[in-house]
Amino acid sequence: EIAPRETLAVVGESGSGKTTLATALAGLVPTESGTFRFQGEGVSGDLTSAVAGRSPALRRAVQLVFQNADTSLNPRRTVGAAIARPLELFTGRASAERVGEILTEVGLSPDFAARLPSQLSGGQRQRVGIARALAAGPQLVIADEITTALDVRVQAEILELLARLQRDKGLSCLFISHDLAVVRGVADRVAVMTGGRIVEIGPTERVFQGPNHPYTRQLLAATLEPGATELPRVEDVTATWRDVAGGGWRELDDGHRIRDWEDAR
Template sequence: MSAISVGTTENIVQVDDLSISYSVGRHDVPVVRGVSFAIRPGEALGLVGESGSGKSTVARTLLAHLRRGSTIVGGSVTVDGADVFSLNDRERRALRGGTAAIVAQNAGQALTPSMRVGRQLREALESHGLPGGHDRVLELVRHVRLPDPESIIDRYPHQLSGGQQQRIAIAMAIACRPRLLVLDEPTTALDVVTQAAALTLIRDLAVELEMAILLVSHDLGVVSTMADEIAVMRDGIVVEHNTTAELFAHPQHDYTRELLASVPRSRRAEIEADTTLDKTEVVPVVVAQDLVVRYARSLPAAVDHVSFEIGLRETLAVVGESGSGKSTLAMAMAGLLPAESGSFAFHGSDGLEGDLTKPVAGRSLALRRSVQLIFQNADTSLNPRRTVGAAIARPLRLFTGSTSKDRVAELLVEVGLTPDFASRLPAQLSGGQRQRVGIARALAAGADLIIADEITTALDVRVQAGVLDLLTELRDAKGLSCLFISHDLAVVRGIADRVAVMTGGRIVEIASTEDLFRSPNHPYTRQLLEATLDPGMTELPGVDDAKQTWRDADGWDDHGNGHRTRRWESA
C-alpha cells in the first residue's frame, strides 16, 4: 500500500551502482557496494538495515555529502536531473535545503545551540530567498504540532525536549518545500502520538508537493506505513529490494527474515506469559513521594507531585509524549537536577541509604556508584577526543580504583562489541555502536540501579533485541533495578514489569505491564496505544489536528499503595 504515491514516472532521484570507500590508514575499506535505486515524485523509498550497514552514508550522498576520508569509487547520484557530485559550491548550497533537505537523526546537533529557534527557522527561509516573517515562522511551528508556538520560537534548543528539537528540525527541512526529503531516522526521539502526527504531515506534504522521500529507519513499523518500496542493506550491499507489501508478506533474504523476527510487537501481539514480579517478594529500592522538579521558579513544574516505587530486580518503565517529564525524572534520579520538594529515597541491597533529592555533588561516592544513568544521546554523552576504552575505564578508575584493559574488553563484549573497539574514537562508530559504549560505561561502575533514558532509539531491531536481553539478564543475575524511559511501547512491553504513564509532568496511570496493555484505564494511555505503529501496518492512525487535552476533574485518587493518580475527563 502507498498513501503517498502519485504514479508519476519521471525520477527525482536516480542512484546507479554507487560504491563508496573509507580510508583507514593506508587501506581503503568499502562501505557501500553497487547500490542502485530510483525514487519518483510523491514516492517514498525505505532504506533499512542494522547500524553500520551504510544506510546513512547512502542517504547523505543525495545532498552531495561525504564523510571525511571517504571517496566515491564508482557509480553516480542524480537529484532532480543534476549529478550532485559535479555541482560547484553555489549549486551545492542551492541543492541543500532548497532542492533537497534532510531531517537528521540527532536534532540536538543539527540545531545551533546559541541561536533561538525562531531565528533558525527564519534563517532557513531567508537563505533560500524566501520571506521569513513572524507569521510564516509560527505557521511552520504549528505544522509540526508544537504547543504554544509563540513561546517555542523564543527558546533556545536546550530548552526543548528531544522530541521538540526533532520537530523543529522537521519544520526547518520543509520550510523551502524541497523536491526531495531525506529522513534519517526522523522519529527516533518522538513519542508515538507525535510520531503519527509528524509522519501524517510528511505524507500530506509529499502528495501536495510531489516530493520524493528517502526514509532511513530501523523502525519497521514507520517504514511499513510510509514507504512504497523498501531496500534492505547489510554490509554496504542491498540484499533485498521489493514493494513494501510484498517484502513484509514474503521476505526473500535470510537477513530480512531475521530483521522481521527481531521486531518487538505492541498491542497487536499477545503476552505469552505474565512477567510481573510477585509483589509479596519485592523490596523497594527507590521510593518517591510527591516529588516536584522545576527548572525555574517562574515555570510550571516539569515533574509535578509524582509518587512511585521501584523494587529489587524490577524494571519500571515510564512512557509518555515528548515534554511529559520522563527525562526530567531520570535526571533528578541521577542527581543532575535537584528536587524542589517531596521525598526521593534510595535503599540499596547492601544497606546503603541515600537521598536522591540531592544533586550528584552532594551524594556520597557509594550512592553515585549505585545509581547510573545511560543517556539518550550517545553522540553528545561521549567525549569525542577520548577513545572508547578511556570512556569505559574512567568509571572503573573512579569507583573501583582499577583501569584493567581486560575488564574494559569484557564490558565491550557484554554489550555486543569486540575488544578492538577500545582503541577507536566515537566518531569512528555508528550511532548504535556509540549507544552500546554508553551502556558499557554505565555498567562499569557496578551499579545497583540503572536509569535507561531512551537507550534503544538509535539501535536497529536486532541490536535493540540484544540490548534488551542484556539488561534483563543483568537485572536477574546481579539483582539490578531499572527505571526504563521510552516512547516505544513495543519495547516497553517486552522488558517492563510495571508501566507508569506520564503527561504534563504527572503520572496518570501506573499498572503491571499485562494490565496496562490489556485494559488501559486512562484516555491518554489508550491514545498512546492506538498511535503505536507495528510492522506490516499500511495505514497511519488517525491524528486530530487539535491536540486532545484533559482537565482536572476533582483532584487525586489515592490507590492505597503509595501511588496516586489524577482523575481526568475530556475537555
C-alpha cells in the first residue's frame, strides 16, 4: 500500500527481483502469483494484468521510468515526439506548447523538444524519461534504479526533481534501488526483497535501526568501505536462515513487519 505523495523504496541485492517487480506492476512482464491492485483517484484495477489488457485510465495512472534512459528512448525520435506520444494517447492533446510546459516542469527548456537523445547528457535523458511518464498524468510513478548511471551531483538533482514533482502533483512513488544511502534520504518506507519475496517492510528509520530480518542485517552491513578493492557480497546470507513453513509476519511497532524465519545452520 502506497499513500499519495508517499515514497516506498524496494531494496535488495542484484537479482533479488526488484526490477521484475517494477516491470510486472507496469504490465510489461507476466506475473506468476500474487495480487497487485491499484486504488487511486477515480480509477482502480488489477495490476497483474498485462498493460494491453488494462483500461486506458489504469494505464495512465501507473507509469514506469526506466533504469536506462539511453535504451528506453528511441534514438530516431526527438524529445518532443517522445513526450507528445503519451500526451496524444492519454489526453488527446499533444501541442508543442504542452510539450514545452512538461519539459519546463522537469528542468529543461522548451527548445530541448527538437533534440535527439544522442544530443543529451545522461541526466538530461533521465529528465526526459520522467517527462514522458508525467505526460500521461499518472498517480503512481515507478522509478526503477533511475539514478544508477549518474554521478553524485546529477543524482541529487534528479532526486530533488522527483521529490518536488511528488509534492506539487500528489504523486506516489515506488522507488527501486540498491543504494541504501539514497533510499534512506528519499523514502518514507522501505521494503526489503530477496528471491522475489519481501522479507521486511516498515518506516525507513525503523528498518535502518532494527531489529531486522537476517537478510536485512546482512544487506545493511554490506556497505562499501573506504579503500575496498571489491564490492561487498551478500549472496551467502540465505545459508543462515530459511522461511518458516506456513509462517507469517512478526508485527513490530509503527507498521514495521518482519517475515517469520528460522536458523538454518
